[in-house]
Every structure is written in C-alpha cells, then in structure tokens.
Amino acid sequence: MKKSLRVMALEQKTVSTFKQILKIEGISKSFVKDGKKVQVLEDVSFEVREGSFVSIIGPSGCGKTTLLRIIDGLVKPDSGKVLFNGELVTSPPPKMGFVFQQFGLLPWRTVRKNVEFGLELRGVNPEERKKIAERYIKLVGLEGFENHYPHELSGGMQQRVGLARALAIDPDVLLMDEPFASVDMQTRELLQRELLKIVKGALPKTTLFVTHNIDEAIYLSDEIVLMTARPGKVYEIIKVDLPQERWKEDIRAHPEFIRLRQKIWKFLESQIIEKEMGENESGKA
Amino acid sequence: MERRNLVAQEVIVEQRESWIDLNTIQAKVIFTIVSILLFGAIWELAAKLINNHVILPTPISSFKALYLLIQNKIPPGAAGVGSFESMLLQTLEITAIGFLLSSAVGIPIGYLIGRWRAAEAIIDPWINALYAIPMVALIPLLYFGSGSLIPVSVFDYQGDLLPDVLVSFIMAVFTIIINTYQGVRLVSNSLVEVGKAFGASENQLTRHVVIPAALPDIVAGMRLGLGRALLGAIIAEALLSTNGLGYAMLAFQSILNTPYMVATIMVIAFIGFVLLQTPKLIERRLFKWKETERIKRGGNE
Amino acid sequence: MSASIVNRYRYPFLFLTIIVFVAVWWVVAKIVNDPYALAGPVSTAKAYYQLFAQSSLRNLFITSIESTLLSIFLGFVLAVAIGIPVGIFMGRYLVVDYLVDPWINIWYSIPAIAFVPLVMNWAGLTSISALIVSFLIAVFSIIINVYTGVKNVSASLVEPAIAFGISKRALYTKVILPASTPNIMVGLRLGITRAIEGVIVAEMVFSVVGLGGMIFDTADKLEMSLTIALVIVISLISIALNYLMKYLDHKVVFWKESSALKRE
Numbered sequence: 001m002k003k004s005l006r007v008m009a010l011e012q013k014t015v016s017t018f019k020q021i022l023k024i025e026g027i028s029k030s031f032v033k034d035g036k037k038v039q040v041l042e043d044v045s046f047e048v049r050e051g052s053f054v055s056i057i058g059p060s061g062c063g064k065t066t067l068l069r070i071i072d073g074l075v076k077p078d079s080g081k082v083l084f085n086g087e088l089v090t091s092p093p094p095k096m097g098f099v100f101q102q103f104g105l106l107p108w109r110t111v112r113k114n115v116e117f118g119l120e121l122r123g124v125n126p127e128e129r130k131k132i133a134e135r136y137i138k139l140v141g142l143e144g145f146e147n148h149y150p151h152e153l154s155g156g157m158q159q160r161v162g163l164a165r166a167l168a169i170d171p172d173v174l175l176m177d178e179p180f181a182s183v184d185m186q187t188r189e190l191l192q193r194e195l196l197k198i199v200k201g202a203l204p205k206t207t208l209f210v211t212h213n214i215d216e217a218i219y220l221s222d223e224i225v226l227m228t229a230r231p232g233k234v235y236e237i238i239k240v241d242l243p244q245e246r247w248k249e250d251i252r253a254h255p256e257f258i259r260l261r262q263k264i265w266k267f268l269e270s271q272i273i274e275k276e277m278g279e280n281e282s283g284k285a
Numbered sequence: 286m287e288r289r290n291l292v293a294q295e296v297i298v299e300q301r302e303s304w305i306d307l308n309t310i311q312a313k314v315i316f317t318i319v320s321i322l323l324f325g326a327i328w329e330l331a332a333k334l335i336n337n338h339v340i341l342p343t344p345i346s347s348f349k350a351l352y353l354l355i356q357n358k359i360p361p362g363a364a365g366v367g368s369f370e371s372m373l374l375q376t377l378e379i380t381a382i383g384f385l386l387s388s389a390v391g392i393p394i395g396y397l398i399g400r401w402r403a404a405e406a407i408i409d410p411w412i413n414a415l416y417a418i419p420m421v422a423l424i425p426l427l428y429f430g431s432g433s434l435i436p437v438s439v440f441d442y443q444g445d446l447l448p449d450v451l452v453s454f455i456m457a458v459f460t461i462i463i464n465t466y467q468g469v470r471l472v473s474n475s476l477v478e479v480g481k482a483f484g485a486s487e488n489q490l491t492r493h494v495v496i497p498a499a500l501p502d503i504v505a506g507m508r509l510g511l512g513r514a515l516l517g518a519i520i521a522e523a524l525l526s527t528n529g530l531g532y533a534m535l536a537f538q539s540i541l542n543t544p545y546m547v548a549t550i551m552v553i554a555f556i557g558f559v560l561l562q563t564p565k566l567i568e569r570r571l572f573k574w575k576e577t578e579r580i581k582r583g584g585n586e
Numbered sequence: 587m588s589a590s591i592v593n594r595y596r597y598p599f600l601f602l603t604i605i606v607f608v609a610v611w612w613v614v615a616k617i618v619n620d621p622y623a624l625a626g627p628v629s630t631a632k633a634y635y636q637l638f639a640q641s642s643l644r645n646l647f648i649t650s651i652e653s654t655l656l657s658i659f660l661g662f663v664l665a666v667a668i669g670i671p672v673g674i675f676m677g678r679y680l681v682v683d684y685l686v687d688p689w690i691n692i693w694y695s696i697p698a699i700a701f702v703p704l705v706m707n708w709a710g711l712t713s714i715s716a717l718i719v720s721f722l723i724a725v726f727s728i729i730i731n732v733y734t735g736v737k738n739v740s741a742s743l744v745e746p747a748i749a750f751g752i753s754k755r756a757l758y759t760k761v762i763l764p765a766s767t768p769n770i771m772v773g774l775r776l777g778i779t780r781a782i783e784g785v786i787v788a789e790m791v792f793s794v795v796g797l798g799g800m801i802f803d804t805a806d807k808l809e810m811s812l813t814i815a816l817v818i819v820i821s822l823i824s825i826a827l828n829y830l831m832k833y834l835d836h837k838v839v840f841w842k843e844s845s846a847l848k849r850e
Binding site for chain 3: 312313316317319320321323324339340341406407410411413414416417418419420421422423424425426428429430512515516519520523524531534535537538543546547550553554557558560561562
C-alpha cells in the first residue's frame, strides 16, 4: 500500500491523545457503466482524528461522493475497509450523521418532524423527540419554523433542517456531501460560517466534508484530502494552519489562506486538464 | 454524481443480497411464462366450475373458435357477419383513417392554441372540460346526426364507413389536441428565449425549437389517439354498423356463441395491444431525453 | 391582447367564450336546418323543460342519473380499493410484479367496449354490468400509476432514510408510500375519467339503463334536442367529478404546485 510521504509524516506526528475515530483503508470501487468497467476509487486511505474537520476535495467525477457513501456504509467497496471507532462499517452506523446535497427532506413532513426522523427510527418516545428536535432547530437558527413545510423554505433553510436532522441523533461523526452546492453563493458563505460556529463551537463534532469549492474547504477544515481525477486516489493531505474560530475575522484575506488556495487550485487545474486530455493520471505519491 | 440519477429501487437493491437474483431477464421470462400458465389454469378451473359455456367458455374452446374464425369458418346463424378478412380489414381501415384524420386536424389545432400564450387563461378551462367530457357520449349524437346530414349516396359508396370514421375521429382528435397543446405549452420559455436571442423568426422558432421540444408529447398524443381511434372504430361497429370486428363481437354474443365472441375479443385485444406497445418502444428509443422528465411530471398512461 | 389583461378578467372572458359558443351553435343549427341532424340551443332548452316538466320523462331522467352515478361511484371506489394495494404490492415485491405485469399491460390495452359483451353475459343489461365494466377499465389505469409511483421514488428520499438506519418495512410505510402519493392521485384522476367512460359505453350498448342508455335511445329515435340536453348533463357531471379529483389531488399532495395531469 503506497502512501504519500505527507501521509506518513502526518501519521508520525499524530498525538496519541487524539483518538483516531475513522480509519479508511485501501478503499477501491468500480462501477459498470454502459457495459464498461469504470474505476472510480483506487486504494484510498486516510485517517480522521476526533474533533477535526476534514475536507475531501477533488475534480468532478473523482468519486469523492461515492467515497463518502462507502464510509457511511451506504455503498459497499470492492476492496478495503472502513473502521469507525475500531469497528468495521458494513451498513450505516447509528452514530454517523449524514447531510445530503439535495437536502433529502421528506416534503410531507414539517420541519420538526423531519428533524425527528432519525430519533423516530431509533425508538425515542414522542415527547422526548419533540424536545430534542426543538433544541436542534434552535441551534441551526430556525426557531419559529418548526411547523413549516420544506417547500415553504428557501434552499439555505432546508439545508439547515438537514443539518439539524443529522445532529439530532448525536452522531460521533458528521458526514456532509457537498451540502452547500445547491445553495446560492451568499447563503453558502453564511451557512459555512454557521456550520463552523456549531461544529467547532457550540457542539463540537468530528466532520468529514466533501466539496469541490476550494475556498470552502480551506475556510472550514483542519485538514484537506486532495484527490486525483478518476480513478480517485489520495494525492496529498494538507494541514490547514489557520487559527481556530475563523468566523471571527476575514480569514479569506489571510496570507496562508491565499497560499493554500493557489496550491490547491494549481493541483485541481492540472487534474482537470489531464482528465480532459484523457490521459491516465498516476497519482504522485 | 453518478448516483444522482438512481431511482429508489436501485439503491435498495444494492443493500440487499437475495438468494435469487431476480433482476435478470431470465427470471422475468420464467415468471411471465408461469404467469400465463397460471392464468390459463385459473380460467380453465373457473370455466369448469361454472360449467356454462355461454357465460364462460373454456380456454380450449375459445382458442379453437379463434382458430376457426381466422380460417373464416363462421358459425351458422351469425347474421351477415362477413368473412374474417372483411371484418378485420374494416376495423383496421376505420382506425387508420380516423387516426390519420384526427392527427391531421388535431396537431395543428393543438399547436395553435398551445402557442397562443395570451389566451391561456381562457383556453385552459376549455381544455380541462374537453378532457373531462366522455367522448363516447357524443357518439350517438354524431352518428345519427351525421346519418341525417350526409346524403345516402355517400353512405353507399363507402359501405357506410363514413359515420364510423367520424366516430373514430372524434374519439381520437381531442386526445391529440390536448396532448399537442400540453406539449407545446410546456416548451420551456428559456428555450424559446434562446431562439429569439439568436434572431429566429416565428417560423424558424416553430420549426427548430418548439416542434422538436414538443415532439415527444405530440407523439405520445398520437399513440394515445391511435388507441382511441381503435376504440371509436369498435364502438361504432358495435353500436351502429353492420360489419367489422365490433359488430361481429356483438353478433356472436346475440346468438350466444360465447367461444366465438371471446375469440373476436382476443383479436381485438391483440390489435389493441400491438397498437399500444409498438409505438411505445419506438418512442422510448427516440425520446430518451424526455424519459426522466416524464416520470417527474407523473401521469403514466 | 396581452396575457395580463386576459388573466385579470378571466371569468368575464370565460363567460364570453361560452356565449360565443352558444351563438356559433345557434348559427350552425340554423344553417343545417335539420332538427334530425342537429338541434339548436333553443330546442335544447325546451328539451330541458320537458325533462323536468313531463313526469314520465322526468322519472326516467332521474332514474337514469341515479343509475349512472351509482355505477360510476361504485365502479371507481372498487377500482381504487383494489388498484392501489395491487400497485403497491407489485412495486414492493418483484415476484408479484413479474407475475402480474404481463396481464396489466394486456388488459389495459383492450378497448373498453370489448369488455361489455362478456360482462353482459354475466350480469345482464343492468347497472351492475356497467359497474363491472367501469371497474375493469379504471382499475388497470390506477394499478399502472400506483406501480410507477412506488417504483420511481427518488433516491434522494430513500438514501437519507437508509443512512438514518431504517428497516425495510418502515422504508415503505414512512418514505415510499407517502412519496408515491402524487402518482397515486394522478392514477385516481385518470381512473375517474375511465370509469365514467366505461359506464357510458356499457350503458349505450345496453341502451336500456342509465344516462348512456337514454342518450342512445333518444338519438336512435332522432329526438336530437333531448340527446344534446342529456349529453350536456353527463358532460357537466363528468367535469364536476374531474374537478373534485383535481381538488383532492391538491389537498393530499400539498407540497407540490401541481401533480401534472396531461395524458389520457
């Protein structure tokens, strides 16, 4: 199993007091499309420490969405495994929350009933559910909208409901699949900030976040996993050395931010160009 | 990205590991055969139980009758039903002419009112009404009315096909108008805007934007219209004419020869099935891009 | 004439179109000048008076309406009661799907009238026969639509449910069924139209029962004004029932602007 030098260095640097909550080992996955086998992921490995915010970024089609689903147990990999709190993931673990790009709210349920969904499935009794749901609705800033229906809300508000729903089950890890991609740019930045205030402030959560937006990845993360074009491999894991509580300043003008952005953009650009040239990228490991 | 177009069943199937892979074509074929045999068995059983071949003939006697019917061996007493070829031909002829006429009239009308956006508020209620009215109720009106209107000589010429064709036409034309109307109306405004932005004239817009975009709906309307035309033909024959499959069907019924009646129904069913399914296959090939949109919009015919 | 003007005064305009329609009708009738071919609005109005004034006619009229409405209602309710569960089972269990599917397609494509002689043999020239025909015609349309709804539930609703750890059973009751209600409602709207048509067709063949029978009978006797009057009655009934279904659709599927109803 070839690992990049970076990854190995990171592993050595890992302080043992930070529990390793997620371990992705050698994940490979292929699909059959139009009779041809398409290798979407190849030998992907990395780790997520407790309390950290890790983004996965890569060109379109690099399989990062599939990877997230494999981690959550929604999709079975061809080979490799995912260890969550030391245990093998074979189906969606109860302690993993997932936020979907298309929101995935049940349109016939009110906001509150949607947030209660996960609790309902876990057999929590109605009164308890209601209280918990209301707490999280308040946390994401939707107080007063409990009895509204999704179609009455804007995209940004709907995704807040999605977030509340995922948080309500008190997960150990929060998985987010390009959650702000279906929202306009301004709302997006607002939601990013609010997300950080929650998972890095009010309610700390280990978060794994898939995106193709560079600024978003840098703004939110402690670490960024760079993935190559299809077949997706881990190219590099970048540590983001920016201060915590980033919502407090205009972090996007920070020199380190700019450096990282250039670096990642260069990488993505090369990936996209190579993909378009149809060449087979061999990940520089 | 790849997963976004998946439908629920595919997601669930990936979760499940069943002991029989039911998703293969072989499985489907086997089950279809089993299903047909099962149906035949139930039919046979029911027929034996009822033991009255007027009410329910056995599958065997029905198929025997079908066989004889195709060979033109008409039972005695079937008043002037004519040869099998003649009845088949008449039904098909009426259906074909009715369908062609209704397409020729219905599509242009549907197009015109579909394009006339300004009048949408007025036209829509009429279209809804048109859709709701059972066209079959108009048939006696049409038939007997036209019988008075059209000179007898014309009647004789076509072997009184004309009123039948009229009925077939009426049954089909409104469906075609409505579907064309919907197809044209729902051509996305943005597409039309693109055309206009490039300086397309009304004519060019029609030819290059509106009609191609509305085509799947128009064709679907035609397919449904074909079925309606057949329905109209059979009804006209059954109620008002003296030959054709529809007439034969009732004629056999009146002499209590149910096996032959069932046989005729099977012929009609076969025609109906072919007329409905073949266009569907062609449509599916031609209009792959509209498929997902149709599912989203709902309304499976 | 711009769309906004038309929109604002849509009810007056609508009324205008009805007046135009009646006027054109009157003119055409005058031109044709043959009461056995086409009756004008005036004679039709007189026919209405006859229907309500002449006691024998009125009785027949009322009995016919009752019979037709009953057949439609019962046939439709039966079709819904059977069609929805069958459609759901077909969607849920692949075995049921494979077994039933060939037949659905076959029965659905049979022209309505072909059912009539068969049913005639079973239940005679009665409103029960009309009911059965209406049931047979409506039920397959409903099954197909329900089945489509169940099978085409979007993955974006199913995936979250699975991610939150849902059992197969709960998936169906909490997600797939509610998500297929739009399609079910479309099926109902299509079903009512077919049910009505089935009843009228059957009644016309029998010609002794229901509004369809009355229509056929009066036309046969060339009493055109009565025929047209009755056709208008059944049209209004049908429009009302369709509107009822549309209303139901919007009430049940409150989260969508319109469950599009376009086809047959």
